[in-house]
Amino acid sequence: xxxxLQVAFIGNPNCGKTTLFNAYTGAKLKVANWPGxxxxxxxxxxxxxxxxxxxxxxxxxxxxxxxxxxEKLSREYILDDSxxxxxxxxxxxxxxxxxxxxxxxxxxxxxVILALNMMDIVKERGMEIDLHRLPEMLGIPVIPVSARKKSxxxxxxxxxxxxxKKFNDGNLEHHHSDIEHSAHKHSHHxxxxxxxxxxxxxxxxxxxxxxxxYDPDLKNPRWHAIKILEQDEExxxxxxxxxxDIVTRSYESDIINQKYDxxxxxxxxxxxxxxxxxANTDKIDYFLTHxxxxxxxxxxxxxxxxxxxxxxxxWLKGYFxxxxxxxSDGVLAVLQRLHTNDMVISLVVDGIxxxxxxxxxxxxxxxxxxxxxxxxxxSGYMSRVAYIMDGIMxxxxxxxxxxxxxxxxxGCSVPAVMATRALEDTTDRRKTILVTPFMSCSARLPVYxxxxxxxxxxxxxxxxxxxxxIGLVVAILVAFVMTKLQxxxxxxxxxxxxxxxxxxxxxxxxxxxxxxxxxxxxxAGTTIFVASIIMWFILNVGPHGFVTDISxxxxxxxxxxxxxxxxxxxxxxxxxxxxxxxxxxxxxIVVSNLGxxxxxxxxxxxxxxxxxxxxxxxxxxxxxxxxxxxxxVLLYTPCVATIATMKREMKSTKWTVFAVLFxxxxxxxxxxxxxxxxxxxx
Amino acid sequence: xxxxxxxxxxxxCIDKLxxxxxxxxxxxxxxxxxxxxxxxxNKKRNGAIIFKTRGSRLAVGKDIADKIxxxxxxxx
Numbered sequence: 022x023x024x025x026l027q028v029a030f031i032g033n034p035n036c037g038k039t040t041l042f043n044a045y046t047g048a049k050l051k052v053a054n055w056p057g058x059x060x061x062x063x064x065x066x067x068x069x070x071x072x073x074x075x076x077x078x079x080x081x082x083x084x085x086x087x088x089x090x091x092e093k094l095s096r097e098y099i100l101d102d103s104x105x106x107x108x109x110x111x112x113x114x115x116x117x118x119x120x121x122x123x124x125x126x127x128x129x130x131x132x133v134i135l136a137l138n139m140m141d142i143v144k145e146r147g148m149e150i151d152l153h154r155l156p157e158m159l160g161i162p163v164i165p166v167s168a169r170k171k172s173x174x175x176x177x178x179x180x181x182x183x184x185x186k187k188f189n190d191g192n193l194e195h196h197h198s199d200i201e202h203s204a205h206k207h208s209h210h211x212x213x214x215x216x217x218x219x220x221x222x223x224x225x226x227x228x229x230x231x232x233x234x235y236d237p238d239l240k241n242p243r244w245h246a247i248k249i250l251e252q253d254e255e256x257x258x259x260x261x262x263x264x265x266d267i268v269t270r271s272y273e274s275d276i277i278n279q280k281y282d283x284x285x286x287x288x289x290x291x292x293x294x295x296x297x298x299x300a301n302t303d304k305i306d307y308f309l310t311h312x313x314x315x316x317x318x319x320x321x322x323x324x325x326x327x328x329x330x331x332x333x334x335x336w337l338k339g340y341f342x343x344x345x346x347x348x349s350d351g352v353l354a355v356l357q358r359l360h361t362n363d364m365v366i367s368l369v370v371d372g373i374x375x376x377x378x379x380x381x382x383x384x385x386x387x388x389x390x391x392x393x394x395x396x397x398x399x400s401g402y403m404s405r406v407a408y409i410m411d412g413i414m415x416x417x418x419x420x421x422x423x424x425x426x427x428x429x430x431x432g433c434s435v436p437a438v439m440a441t442r443a444l445e446d447t448t449d450r451r452k453t454i455l456v457t458p459f460m461s462c463s464a465r466l467p468v469y470x471x472x473x474x475x476x477x478x479x480x481x482x483x484x485x486x487x488x489x490x491i492g493l494v495v496a497i498l499v500a501f502v503m504t505k506l507q508x509x510x511x512x513x514x515x516x517x518x519x520x521x522x523x524x525x526x527x528x529x530x531x532x533x534x535x536x537x538x539x540x541x542x543x544x545a546g547t548t549i550f551v552a553s554i555i556m557w558f559i560l561n562v563g564p565h566g567f568v569t570d571i572s573x574x575x576x577x578x579x580x581x582x583x584x585x586x587x588x589x590x591x592x593x594x595x596x597x598x599x600x601x602x603x604x605x606x607x608x609x610i611v612v613s614n615l616g617x618x619x620x621x622x623x624x625x626x627x628x629x630x631x632x633x634x635x636x637x638x639x640x641x642x643x644x645x646x647x648x649x650x651x652x653x654v655l656l657y658t659p660c661v662a663t664i665a666t667m668k669r670e671m672k673s674t675k676w677t678v679f680a681v682l683f684x685x686x687x688x689x690x691x692x693x694x695x696x697x698x699x700x701x702x703x
Numbered sequence: 704x705x706x707x708x709x710x711x712x713x714x715x716c717i718d719k720l721x722x723x724x725x726x727x728x729x730x731x732x733x734x735x736x737x738x739x740x741x742x743x744x745n746k747k748r749n750g751a752i753i754f755k756t757r758g759s760r761l762a763v764g765k766d767i768a769d770k771i772x773x774x775x776x777x778x779x
Binding site: 083084086088089114115116117118121273274277278281284302303306310311312404407408411412415420421445514515516517518519520521 | 725726728729730731732733734736737739744745746747748749751753757758759760761762763764765766767
């Protein structure tokens with residue numbers, strides 16, 4: 022046996038796979054991308070008794086065909102030699118559908134263990150599952166677990182460690198009811214859980230014979246034979262043998278039907294009491310997906326999310342500001358006592374601490390926002406949103422499903438752009454990718470918080486909230502216009518599972534939020550740190566070396582180049598132009614660099630706010646200008662990380678360049694329109 | 704009749720799917736095949752429908768619902 026067992030976790034979406042995975046690895050997981058693609062790959066190491074395990078969390082999928090990226094990836098990975106054991110996580114409360122993937126996994130011919138999750142829900146509903154008969158019929162170990170209550174975890178790992186050795190003993194006790202009548206020349210009922218009809222089994226035998234003649238070392242010829250009968254694109258491409266005399270048509274539907282026939286047999290024997298109680302989910306759904314109430318409830322929930330983000334976030338932010346101002350003063354005092362060079366003091370205090378510290382103060386707002394998003398996702402409400410929004414999205418030519426990435430865009434555009442992968446149609450995906458960055462992400466939040474605080478007084482929350490509405494409206498308008506321009510009329514089709522509602526799991530939420538907060542902190546420590554240093558340098562260096570007057574620096578020169586373009590939007594100040602350019606690295610930088618640009622320490626502290634206010638009013642910069650700035654920041658090209666993700670997902674440089682330019686132009690048009698119209702009235 | 708014409712709280716039985724390609728494959732692997740029971744749970748004016756089948760709850764848009772052909776069956 023190998024030193025370390027590689028265990029792949031696989032299962033349907035919403036089966037609690039990630040919760041189970043997290044229960045083993047905790048927050049110590051390594052998140053990376055699968056080579057070449059942006060599907061997330063989670064890995065964690067874990068020790069149990071004398072065994073070392075390496076757990077890999079695969080994307081949630083319903084079947085193992087090769088028609089979507091997630092399915093293809095999972096299949097390739099599982100077939101790889103490095104995977105020792107497959108743990109198939111199934112939601113016991115809807116066993117019937119989950120078993121479809123299980124049967125496909127068993128057919129792969131690798132050690133599979135079925136982890137029956139959510140057994141507590143099964144009991145609650147008065148259902149019972151015969152845990153003796155189920156493994157007999159499937160020929161694999163079945164372990165009841167509850168990821169939420171952390172029960173059965175040790176037993177599952179115990180089974181993983183030992184099943185690998187016992188694998189291939191093959192002592193299935195299952196018998197098909199019609200076994201006596203089979204005219205098929207081989208009896209497979211002691212070898213395989215699922216035996217197909219005579220017609221298909223005969224063909225499998227013939228194909229296997231030919232496959233083995235071609236490659237005697239082929240692993241699991243039976244699985245390959247089944248895939249050839251299904252005319253699976255990948256496998257048919259890989260195996261260059263002519264089977265046209267045996268495979269006269271695609272047997273895919275027959276194979277699916279017979280799998281479900283067998284599943285029905287299993288359910289009949291194994292599920293003792295069928296569901297007796299009406300699931301709570303139906304009662305909740307009566308309101309949340311109600312034909313009239315559904316939409317207002319959703320809007321209410323979103324309004325609440327933003328009110329919490331701004332009000333509770335701002336309250337917590339106060340404490341952060343005090344801490345960071347104190348830290349900045351402390352560092353200044355220490356550096357002065359050490360008689361550090363004035364240049365260095367300026368770099369550290371006015372450059373680094375002003376930039377990075379300015380961003381850190383917004384952490385509470387961002388924390389609350391992600392907490393709320395995690396709540397929506399983990400409770401199962403997100404897929405209801407797709408259903409509720411299907412009508413409105415249909416009118417702008419998108420499926421309700423496209424709304425999920427847009428909603429995630431309120432958190433961060435990068436995962437939101439990745440989430441468009443759930444949309445099958447390329448045109449739909451491209452459209453969604455193009456409009457998703459208009460949804461205001463958390464990095465833009467510091468800009469709104471700062472400027473609405475400065476200029477809108479008690480209406481600050483309204484001003485900030487209006488940004489989210491404007492972003493949404495622009496996104497919808499753009500999608501609508503694009504659909505109108507589209508020559509080919511594609512029909513969007515919603516198809517989504519609505520999982521059971523569940524109380525969000527604290528552990529899962531903590532891991533999710535911590536992951537985002539960590540990202541934010543890393544960004545503050547890296548991108549923003551570097552950007553702050555660069556900004557400080559280009560402001561303190563000019564064509565003739567160090568300058569004392571920043572208006573003679575390189576930075577001022579760059580900013581002044583862009584100023585003419587920004588004048589119609591009321592943003593014709595070189596400092597603002599420069600801050601906007603630097604915001605391409607990350608939008609928070611607009612705020613952190615404004616601090617450096619106007620020579621103000623921590624921009625979010627109250628003293629600095631009035632200093633900034635004074636500096637800006639010197640330019641005749643009023644609430645109208647501030648609002649135009651907020652609009653511009655909302656709509657213009659997102660950060661480089663998003664641009665890179667867009668390019669990877671669209672696989673087209675042309676479209677990426679188009680998207681980037683398009684967003685700048687939209688931002689310019691909308692902010693100019695606002696500024697000019699507003700000035701007519703004021 | 705099609706799923707689009709299904710009434711809330713009625714149980715039907717799938718006759719066939721009039722869709723090809725990936726959407727059909729997806730529906731079949733979710734267990735929507737000939738003979739499968741379907742219970743309509745909720746529907747909206749624009750035609751999106753929520754239904755229960757094989758113990759899970761699914762939502763489909765109008766154009767998919769329009770292509771799932773049903774046979775009537777007594778509620779149980």
